[in-house]
Amino acid sequence: MTDRLRIAMAQANPILGDVAGNIKLAKEFRQEAEADGADLVVYPELFLSGYPPEDLVLKPSFIKAVDEAMTELAELTLDGGPAMLMSGPLMEDGHLHNSVCLLEKGKISAVRHKVKLPNYGVFDEVRVFEPGPLPGPIPFKGVRLGVMICEDMWFSDVAECLEETGAEMLIVPNGSPFDHEKGDARLNYAVERVMETELPLLYLNQIGGQDELVFDGGSFVLNKDRSLSVQMSCWKEDLLITDWARQEDDSWRCETQHLKDPGTSMERIYNAMVLGLKDYVNKNRFPGVVLGLSGGIDSALSAAVAVDALGADKVHCVMMPSKYTSQESLDDAAECANLLGTELDSISIVPAVDAYDTMLGGLFEGTEADITEENIQSRVRGVTLMAISNKFGKMVLTTGNKSEMSTGYATIYGDMCGGYSVLKDLYKTLCFDVSDWRNSNYCPIFLGPDGPVMPTNVITKPPSAELREDQKDEDSLPPYEVLDAILHALVEEEKSFAEIVAAGYDSETVSRIQHLLYIAEYKRRQAPPGVKITTRNFGRDRRYPITNGFRDKR
Numbered sequence: 001m002t003d004r005l006r007i008a009m010a011q012a013n014p015i016l017g018d019v020a021g022n023i024k025l026a027k028e029f030r031q032e033a034e035a036d037g038a039d040l041v042v043y044p045e046l047f048l049s050g051y052p053p054e055d056l057v058l059k060p061s062f063i064k065a066v067d068e069a070m071t072e073l074a075e076l077t078l079d080g081g082p083a084m085l086m087s088g089p090l091m092e093d094g095h096l097h098n099s100v101c102l103l104e105k106g107k108i109s110a111v112r113h114k115v116k117l118p119n120y121g122v123f124d125e126v127r128v129f130e131p132g133p134l135p136g137p138i139p140f141k142g143v144r145l146g147v148m149i150c151e152d153m154w155f156s157d158v159a160e161c162l163e164e165t166g167a168e169m170l171i172v173p174n175g176s177p178f179d180h181e182k183g184d185a186r187l188n189y190a191v192e193r194v195m196e197t198e199l200p201l202l203y204l205n206q207i208g209g210q211d212e213l214v215f216d217g218g219s220f221v222l223n224k225d226r227s228l229s230v231q232m233s234c235w236k237e238d239l240l241i242t243d244w245a246r247q248e249d250d251s252w253r254c255e256t257q258h259l260k261d262p263g264t265s266m267e268r269i270y271n272a273m274v275l276g277l278k279d280y281v282n283k284n285r286f287p288g289v290v291l292g293l294s295g296g297i298d299s300a301l302s303a304a305v306a307v308d309a310l311g312a313d314k315v316h317c318v319m320m321p322s323k324y325t326s327q328e329s330l331d332d333a334a335e336c337a338n339l340l341g342t343e344l345d346s347i348s349i350v351p352a353v354d355a356y357d358t359m360l361g362g363l364f365e366g367t368e369a370d371i372t373e374e375n376i377q378s379r380v381r382g383v384t385l386m387a388i389s390n391k392f393g394k395m396v397l398t399t400g401n402k403s404e405m406s407t408g409y410a411t412i413y414g415d416m417c418g419g420y421s422v423l424k425d426l427y428k429t430l431c432f433d434v435s436d437w438r439n440s441n442y443c444p445i446f447l448g449p450d451g452p453v454m455p456t457n458v459i460t461k462p463p464s465a466e467l468r469e470d471q472k473d474e475d476s477l478p479p480y481e482v483l484d485a486i487l488h489a490l491v492e493e494e495k496s497f498a499e500i501v502a503a504g505y506d507s508e509t510v511s512r513i514q515h516l517l518y519i520a521e522y523k524r525r526q527a528p529p530g531v532k533i534t535t536r537n538f539g540r541d542r543r544y545p546i547t548n549g550f551r552d553k554r
Contacts, residue, residue, distance in 0.1 A: 005040070008082065012047065013208035020069075022047060026048075047173075048070060052175065057089045058128060070101055113132020134161040137165055146167025146171065148193075187220070191226055198224050199224055200224050200251075210279070216275075217233065220232065267437065267443065273531050280529075281395060287394055289420075290396055291318070291418075295326075295336070296329070298423055301434065307449075316394055318388065319333045322349050324377075336453070340449065349381060375411045377414075395419040396419055397421070398527075403429075419528055425531060428483070496552050521544050
């Protein structure tokens with residue numbers, strides 16, 4: 001029986017489906033851990049496959065590749081180096097599980113399956129995995145390790161079973177995606193499990209972006225007295241060696257003191273957008289992004305995120321003025337590009353819009369100009385950006401925010417045209433707050449400038465799509481402070497019409513916003529993916545029917 005244990009926490013960024021690449025990454029972390037004398041390396045949930053693998057795990061050849069990878073890594077441990085607590089999808093007796101394997105002495109010495117399969121929000125694990133039985137501890141070097149996989153920690157019975165069957169510490173591999181309210185919840189549930197079992201707990205989360213999801217890391221260790229011994233950095237890969245010692249009462253304690261500041265709310269939101277975009281572009285091997293820079297706050301913030309994620313040389317900004325574009329917008333876009341150090345081209349859409357006016361003139365004769373002509377301008381810009389993307393290979397980055405996507409204040413095949421949206425889950429009021437934060441703050445992971453990234457005027461001037469003379473967003477929508485509060489109640493909280501009106505909002509306004517939210521569903525189904533920020537993003541979190549006759553109040 002050992003009295004000391006050195007555990008390496010591999011806060012890693014696997015690529016979903018790249019089994020060979022994930023093997024290589026696992027070996028690199030293990031090699032570094034071995035140099036530091038680690039006994040065991042712990043990897044995040046479903047590391048070998050990437051997380052969440054969705055229906056990819058239904059492909060037999062993929063499961064075979066993961067199985068072979070697990071065997072290869074197990075054989076590696078014959079070298080006498082550290083053992084690995086490795087995770088991946090595992091087929092056992094005809095049932096597919098989300099599993100963790102202890103790899104040591106050249107073999108898979110123990111297997112544990114995830115018990116609690118989440119089937120809410122962004123999670124669909126019940127669709128593809130079978131739950132495992134309540135687990136017992138895994139013996140390792142005379143220490144009984146209680147392994148819980150991600151969601152297992154959110155319920156008391158798994159930890160209780162491990163404690164009752166002799167576990168001496170709890171280890172929790174995770175693939176826990178970011179939302180701006182989840183950090184405290186993770187820690188609170190971990191504290192509950194520690195209080196219930198009187199066992200220390202090691203919580204390891206993955207890092208990186210996967211389509212709409214972004215994983216923030218922030219791994220930690222709690223001792224049995226609930227003291228926080230380790231808080232790893234968020235938003236970057238890291239390997240941390242933790243030293244554990246058996247105490248006089250036979251319990252275990254983490255002696256490592258490593259506490260990193262997880263950052264403010266605005267910092268976490270901005271970093272989520274940066275990492276989400278960075279990994280979406282790089283993992284899908286795009287050479288960069290192209291976006292329309294209008295002189296407004298949404299495109300300025302999108303450009304800033306893109307430069308911080310990818311570097312200025314991989315961001316191509318295009319100003320596409322119409323006859324309604326103000327000199328103020330031209331100046332603000334130019335200054336924004338200058339602050340960011342990006343390429344900025346100007347392509348007038350006036351000739352193309354005039355051509356459409358001529359082309360449709362006969363059919364539209366006798367009608368008044370309306371939203372139709374406004375949408376033509378937006379769609380011309382979409383075609384222009386897609387042409388640049390096709391010619392030079394950079395992905396079109398859309399710039400719409402959650403307030404617009406909620407109400408349909410966006411043009412399908414126009415400003416919604418593109419491959420990814422970093423503001424998709426960011427309400428307009430939050431766009432202002434995050435922009436203010438970035439103009440005054442900088443983080444080491446950013447590739448953009450240390451200083452202001454947009455003119456102050458972009459943040460303070462009244463928002464406008466500039467699709468007609470003297471247009472302002474508030475011509476068509478309530479003030480964003482009111483709109484976003486109503487939308488948050490409808491989307492995040494699922495409050496009824498009566499509850500929102502009782503909170504002090506105008507009944508006609510609430511009714512109208514609810515109607516706009518529902519009828520815009522068909523647009524959102526055709527929108528590009530974007531970084532999940534809130535508790536209920538459009539897409540994986542919130543799945544509403546397009547054809548929907550329900551209204552709390554008409």
